[in-house]
Amino acid sequence: MEPRFEGTVSVVTGAGSGIGEYTARRLAREGARVVLVGRTAARLEQVAHQINGEQAEPVADIFPADVTREEDVNRLKDHISRTYGDLHVLVNNAGSSGQSRIMDLTAEEWDRIQQVNVKSVFLVSRALGALMMAGRQREPEAGQSLTNRSIVNVASLSGHKPGAQIPHYSASKAAVINLTRALALELAPYQIRVNSVSPGFVETPLTAQGLKNERFQKAIQRNTALGRVGKPEEIANIIAFVASGEASYMTGSDVLADGGWLIT
């Protein structure tokens, strides 16, 4: 297979673990230079070390940042601009969850989840989207053909159907799916595609605690047509496809990857 991201620059948020880690590894394996973003530098360093160990030259760079903070996001934009001068792919993957009934949910916890899952997509897309637009505007002058540019937001099955005791998370992911459509419309004149990918249950640090519970695991198996939990690399494969030029006619779409949860 042709490396789909040769010569491109990509940013993956939440790249220190789970789906983000596997996505960064996948993009790098297919030729991208990747900037790994997350709050915990040590985790990012570990992933960058693994990625760079597979390459002739280092291709992974880390940028510790909290994507809910505007000043951090602006520093990230300056870093990309100064170090790389352009950006082709952005994967807004950072996210968090928590469990509560609506009646027991505090306003602070509601805000935390909306900030990390939705506000971050807005802040990072606004800042880095501007770099992608500027890069696009330079292309015709340089006489180049249009390069693939796209944003992929990681939403969730819960954005389609609210999960048990995750009302704040479910609302935030439904917002991500619709924000994706709004952003897709706004960036379409620049031929920058924007899509979301909605995973079902996937084995990552986010679900590790729940998956230790045998009853919960059995319930997932029962309710999933494919009868199993997903692996982060299976979601990374889909994100990479949607991000790549192979999906050149897809924008404003959501790709559900739930092992058949919604059809059972």
Ligand SMILES: NC(=O)c1ccc[n+]([C@@H]2O[C@H](COP(=O)([O-])OP(=O)(O)OC[C@H]3O[C@@H](n4cnc5c(N)ncnc54)[C@H](OP(=O)(O)O)[C@@H]3O)[C@@H](O)[C@H]2O)c1
């Ligand atoms: N696993 C699933 O079953 C599942 C299903 C549907 C959707 N998803 C979505 O998939 C995405 C990835 O989750 P995952 O399952 O791979 O879980 P994960 O391993 O916990 O990954 C989340 C990543 O986001 C980073 N992050 C959290 N808050 C951040 C912040 N404020 N600023 C920067 N980075 C932040 C975390 O790193 P730091 O803590 O170091 O910052 C972590 O590396 C999330 O959006 C999640 O909602 C997961």
